[in-house]
Amino acid sequence: xxxxxxxxxxxxxxxxxxxxxxxxxxxxxxxxxxxxxxxxxxxxxxxxxxxxxxxxxxxxxxxxxxxxxxxxxxxxxxxxxxxxxxxxxxxxxxxxxxxxxxxxxxxxxxxxxxxxxxxxxxxxxxxxxxxxxxxxxxxxxxxxxxxxxxxxxxxxxxxxxxxxxxxxxxxxxxxxxxxxxxxxxxxxxxxxxxxxxxxxxxxxxxxxxxxxxxxxxxxxxxxxxxxxxxxxxxxxxxxxxxxxxxxxxxxxxxxxxxxxxxxxxxxxxxxxxxxxxxxxxxxxxxx
Amino acid sequence: xxxxxxxxxxxxxxxxxxxxxxxxxxxxxxxxxxxxxxxxxxxxxxxxxxxxxxxxxxxxxxxxxxxxxxxxxxxxxxxxxxxxxxxxxxxxxxxxxxxxxxxxxxxxxxxxxxxxxxxxxxxxxxxxxxxxxxxxxxxxxxxxxxxxxxxxxxxxxxxxxxxxxxxxxxxxxxxxxxxxxxxxxxxxxxxxxxxxxxxxxxxxxxxxxxxxxxxxxxxxxxxxxxxxxxxxxxxxxxxxxxxxxxxxxxxxxxxxxxxxxxxxxxxxxxxxxxxxxxxxxxxxxxxxxxxxxxxxxxxxxxxxxxxxxxxxxxxxxxxxxxxxxxxxxxxxxxxxxxxxxxxxxxxxxxxxxxxxxxxxxxxxxxxxxxxxxxxxxxxxxx
Ligand SMILES: Nc1ncnc2c1ncn2[C@@H]1O[C@H](COP(=O)(O)OP(=O)(O)O)[C@@H](O)[C@H]1O
Ligand SMILES: [Mg+2]
Numbered sequence: 001x002x003x004x005x006x007x008x009x010x011x012x013x014x015x016x017x018x019x020x021x022x023x024x025x026x027x028x029x030x031x032x033x034x035x036x037x038x039x040x041x042x043x044x045x046x047x048x049x050x051x052x053x054x055x056x057x058x059x060x061x062x063x064x065x066x067x068x069x070x071x072x073x074x075x076x077x078x079x080x081x082x083x084x085x086x087x088x089x090x091x092x093x094x095x096x097x098x099x100x101x102x103x104x105x106x107x108x109x110x111x112x113x114x115x116x117x118x119x120x121x122x123x124x125x126x127x128x129x130x131x132x133x134x135x136x137x138x139x140x141x142x143x144x145x146x147x148x149x150x151x152x153x154x155x156x157x158x159x160x161x162x163x164x165x166x167x168x169x170x171x172x173x174x175x176x177x178x179x180x181x182x183x184x185x186x187x188x189x190x191x192x193x194x195x196x197x198x199x200x201x202x203x204x205x206x207x208x209x210x211x212x213x214x215x216x217x218x219x220x221x222x223x224x225x226x227x228x229x230x231x232x233x234x235x236x237x238x239x240x241x242x243x244x245x246x247x248x249x250x251x252x253x254x255x256x257x258x259x260x261x262x263x264x265x266x267x268x269x270x271x272x273x274x275x276x277x278x279x280x281x282x283x284x285x286x287x
Numbered sequence: 288x289x290x291x292x293x294x295x296x297x298x299x300x301x302x303x304x305x306x307x308x309x310x311x312x313x314x315x316x317x318x319x320x321x322x323x324x325x326x327x328x329x330x331x332x333x334x335x336x337x338x339x340x341x342x343x344x345x346x347x348x349x350x351x352x353x354x355x356x357x358x359x360x361x362x363x364x365x366x367x368x369x370x371x372x373x374x375x376x377x378x379x380x381x382x383x384x385x386x387x388x389x390x391x392x393x394x395x396x397x398x399x400x401x402x403x404x405x406x407x408x409x410x411x412x413x414x415x416x417x418x419x420x421x422x423x424x425x426x427x428x429x430x431x432x433x434x435x436x437x438x439x440x441x442x443x444x445x446x447x448x449x450x451x452x453x454x455x456x457x458x459x460x461x462x463x464x465x466x467x468x469x470x471x472x473x474x475x476x477x478x479x480x481x482x483x484x485x486x487x488x489x490x491x492x493x494x495x496x497x498x499x500x501x502x503x504x505x506x507x508x509x510x511x512x513x514x515x516x517x518x519x520x521x522x523x524x525x526x527x528x529x530x531x532x533x534x535x536x537x538x539x540x541x542x543x544x545x546x547x548x549x550x551x552x553x554x555x556x557x558x559x560x561x562x563x564x565x566x567x568x569x570x571x572x573x574x575x576x577x578x579x580x581x582x583x584x585x586x587x588x589x590x591x592x593x594x595x596x597x598x599x600x601x602x603x604x605x606x607x608x609x610x611x612x613x614x615x616x617x618x619x620x621x622x623x624x625x626x627x628x629x630x631x632x633x634x635x636x637x638x639x640x641x642x643x644x645x646x647x648x649x650x651x652x653x654x655x656x657x658x659x660x661x662x663x664x665x666x667x668x669x
């Protein structure tokens with residue numbers, strides 16, 4: 001009987017892992033292999049007749065030589081947006097966790113509410129808000145906070161603002177989750193032990209919220225680095241990010257091997273940066 | 288020690304009042320004076336306002352009215368991190384992300400002290416935590432965590448150390464051991480300890496002075512001996528140990544000075560009570576007598592104790608505890624009272640249930656309480 005149970009127990013583990021493994025196999029491993037082989041194929045082919053895999057590593061050299069400024073811009077924009085999200089998100093998550101009282105649930109619902117409309121529609125509406133003859137620009141000009149020929153739309157500011165806006169909830173939710181877990185008694189204990197509000201934050205709240213900080217910055221930085229919607233809707237040709245290049249190589253350029261090579265480079269760079277970051281934050285065991 | 292010499296750092300709470308935003312008055316015009324260097328216990332049932340009082344002293348709660356002084360320094364509105372007061376919290380509140388040593392060093396580091404590590408080493412030794420120094424709180428047992436909380440507060444050498452039911456989470460055996468330990472540490476460091484507890488035995492064995500608190504007010508304060516032998520209210524009489532409270536009518540006062548007594552008619556028997564133990568002005572009162580002061584003897588055999596005598600009681604129940612036996616006695620007027628008898632072996636067995644007995648006690652052990660108070664106040668359900 002016990003032996004049967006043990007055998008079943010072992011099998012039930014496989015049964016439980018099975019669906020997820022299958023899913024990952026079909027939708028991650030196979031596309032990954034396809035991406036890698038495409039990235040090493042001869043660009044002489046076409047999407048219709050296929051590409052021949054020739055171990056053409058020059059694809060990588062080509063895209064780095066041609067598109068490195070886009071890579072740099074992507075990481076700079078994503079980095080600025082992540083820092084802005086962290087500042088805005090931390091303040092808000094802190095307020096929801098410790099100061100909201102009975103409005104806690106309402107505020108959390110409001111944080112998630114934008115997800116009820118499409119990402120695309122929301123970004124498009126930013127286009128209206130930031131438009132050259134929109135109310136925002138008009139008001140800023142009337143108040144002389146902006147020069148007469150100044151604009152917001154189609155500037156790097158608009159792109160970074162769009163990224164910040166779109167990824168803010170992904171920062172707030174993990175931050176809230178780890179701030180909310182902090183026992184308020186710890187703050188009182190720190191106050192009792194001669195820590196003023198600043199020291200309490202720095203020595204108690206901040207270190208205990210690090211898992212949320214790491215989680216939130218990763219969930220913001222990674223998708224923001226690969227994003228192209230914000231740059232294409234709110235930016236100009238000089239604010240294009242690597243995502244825009246990959247997208248146009250795949251679509252208008254029909255150059256799959258170079259598009260694939262650029263995607264792989266983006267992916268590898270992100271993985272390396274995440275690993276360095278997580279190690280530096282000293283939170284491997286928290287993840 | 289007097290205020291005049293300017294050195295005493297007694298803790299004084301005057302007219303302290305706390306009303307929570309929901310309108311509940313948790314502490315009401317509390318006056319307390321806690322001498323520097325004493326081991327003081329604040330004893331009361333759960334919910335009586337002990338934690339609220341400590342939090343006001345620590346600065347974690349703002350009093351609605353009243354003042355808090357240490358010596359002649361008014362700290363009523365001082366920020367918690369500026370007060371020379373530290374707290375051992377009810378559930379310890381150790382910092383989970385810091386090691387034991389870092390937890391202990393937290394206070395001195397925030398104050399920017401020098402040779403913090405040496406201080407920590409010393410205090411970890413005092414609390415027998417040296418081996419645990421590099422562990423995290425979650426890796427420690429309850430008793431060890433309790434000692435960390437103590438060490439973390441003690442290292443700052445506060446003028447007043449507040450302990451909020453510090454032993455409440457420990458099992459009985461560990462609690463007894465820690466009581467002795469705490470007392471030893473207090474004697475060693477000589478700081479003022481304010482120990483909050485709902486355990487009357489803990490308060491009595493540890494503290495020099497005990498204040499009994501109920502419903503937001505101090506009922507009585509004194510040495511454990513004074514409180515036990517001469518309670519002023521029915522609450523104190525029942526909460527500290529147990530008492531038999533019997534209705535009586537005051538007949539009058541006799542004698543004067545230390546010998547003054549009050550005569551009380553208790554269901555037909557006149558008993559005398561020392562005037563120092565009379566705590567009522569009215570013509571009726573509760574005559575109180577501790578169960579271990581009640582002597583019994585089966586009818587017909589001579590009772591060998593002088594004092595107030597009653598005959599016609601019946602034993603209605605007994606429970607044998609080993610060291611003593613607890614008898615339930617039905618008095619002629621229909622009230623049940625309790626008697627604890629040491630099992631000295633003198634009787635050569637127990638008094639059987641149903642036996643008619645004579646009852647007596649020495650008048651100097653009785654006390655008289657106000658009849659308007661609830662005779663059931665402070666009785667703890669077991
Ligand atoms: N923040 C608060 N708001 C309202 N009532 C409270 C608050 N804190 C405590 N109380 C109430 O005040 C009373 C005293 O609480 P407390 O001081 O914690 O008692 P104790 O420590 O003696 O058990 C309790 O009835 C409790 O419910
Ligand atoms: Mg309490």
